[in-house]
Amino acid sequence: MKFFKVLLTMVFITFLFGCAGKYQTPHNITTPVDGLTKEQVKKAILATATKDKAAFGTWKMDVISNNTIRGRLFNRNYEVVVNIPYSAKGYSINYVSVSNNLKNGQGNVHRNYNRWINNLDTKIKQNIFNIK
Structure with a gap:
């Protein structure tokens, strides 16, 4: 009887993990910054651009206005586009788009995003920590 309870519990736990969504709502991130100028925040963001080939993908950063940077991640057959508005007080990472193979019909994106x-x-x- 104990074996049956353990087996049933394991099946239930496996079922719960199997139901975890592959697609999620795209998150936007807002991060406050203290003690830096707007130019230092910009420099920290631009420094995240991938210089060489990276295992997880290549980030390209482009300045699109005087307070917004557009980030693009290229990872195999996937593309992610985000806008990063910034100021001396902080920055945000805002969803713009993903390639079709990373989204579903309900407007959700793959959890990797x-x-x-x-x-x-x-x-x-x-x-930012290295600049301070």
């Missing part, structure tokens, strides 16, 4: 955006935010924070 949110992981890639979190990784980008972490890299920007590291660059």
Whole structure:
């Protein structure tokens, strides 16, 4: 009887993990910054552009206005586009678009999008820390 309970519990747990959504709402991230100028924040964001081939994909950063940078991630057959408005007080990473193979019909994106955006935010924070 104990074996049956353990087996049933394992099947239930496997079912729960299997139901975890592959597609999620795209996250936008807002990060406050203290003690830097607008130019230093811009420099930290632009420094996240991938110089060489990276295992997780290549980020390209382009300045599209005096307070917004457009980031593009190229990862195998996938493309992610985000806008990064910035100021001396902080920056945001805002969803713009993803390639068709990363989205579903309900407007959700593959969970890797949110992981890639979190990784980008972490890299920007590291660059800001190195500037201070």
